[in-house]
Amino acid sequence: MTAVDEDLILTTEFESIARAVDRETVGVQLELIGGRLGVKRVPDGDHGRILNWLLLLLMPLNPGLFLHVIGQGLAVGPYRKGRARPDGILAPLDAFVGTGEWASPEAVVMTVEVTSHDSDTNQRDRVDKPVAYAQAGIPIYLLIDREFGKVVVHSQPDGDGYQDVHSYAFGRAVTLPEPVGITFETEPITDWID
Template sequence: MTAIEDRPQMLAEEFERIAVAAEREGVRLEFLHGRLGVKAVPDGDHDEIIRWVMEHCMQQRPDLWLYPERGLKVDTYRRGYARPDGTLAPKGSFAGQGEWADADLVAMVVEVTSYDSDTDQRDRVDKPRAYAETGIPVYLMVDRTTCETLVYSQPEDGRYTVLVRHPLGKTVELPAPVSVVLDTEPVKQWVR
């Protein structure tokens, strides 16, 4: 990456102002690694997968809550902002915080891939890096294109040191501090 490519497109304060205006128009923005991105609007199958993760987390970890679309401050190198599909944290973690909350208490973030052109870079490259740099212990990605789940864990030096892939239909054990087991068989009905 050259010095020019590595520069942020805008300051974090500028992003916050633009994001508020865009939200009024029904557009959701993210700011990862100094680059502005648009978050795809989820389809019904995407929503069902998030509901399914939420249901498992509620049953097995009632002390935690899966907050959908929670805006988080991420990325320690540059000030970044992401809106994961789900953010697992202790109940009450975001009380008193604004639209973009600190990720200090987050145990896991969840992303379900969309069928848009930005998914490859955003969900498979930018977000794992930003979440690891932030120190979020677990990143669960349900990849609807490859029909698998990816569990990233053990962030160290700005990257996840462990990545475990499971084809849909298999049982997935999410590591501590999440400690939830997912039977991914039902997810097969919500992928193309």
């Protein structure tokens, strides 16, 4: 991500630029997190398969919640000035109806990121997003880290980050705390990590 002085680019200006970028043609999506302009590659097939696996895993848990994997944008960070596109968002099925491209995170139960194979993954997924999602009050941030072969569960958000962070190697059981409240096996992920 490239650092951008907030006086140089306003959130509304960023939104205009992001709308102008055709994700399918250009192959990237834009984010603004912690004053940093980010360019995120469109996901590869293994990335998508992991999200579909997670969607099928979570569906039977609660008919009121759904894993949105369509690139819905969220207003995150301090004062909701940031703009993120999580890989997955666990929220009620109709949480984003009528909200537009950059929705409030109030109904979000969990955000999900699957690391990409690009140079900005460390800063974006491991540093900036946990802070931005916690500042937005999102109860759980689930990071599926393909590079390091682990699942990281962030929970108990406070003003600066998540108070509780647990890391699980692929192949081990992962426990997501309430409000999700599930334990699941991660062995299937090992087939989709390249």
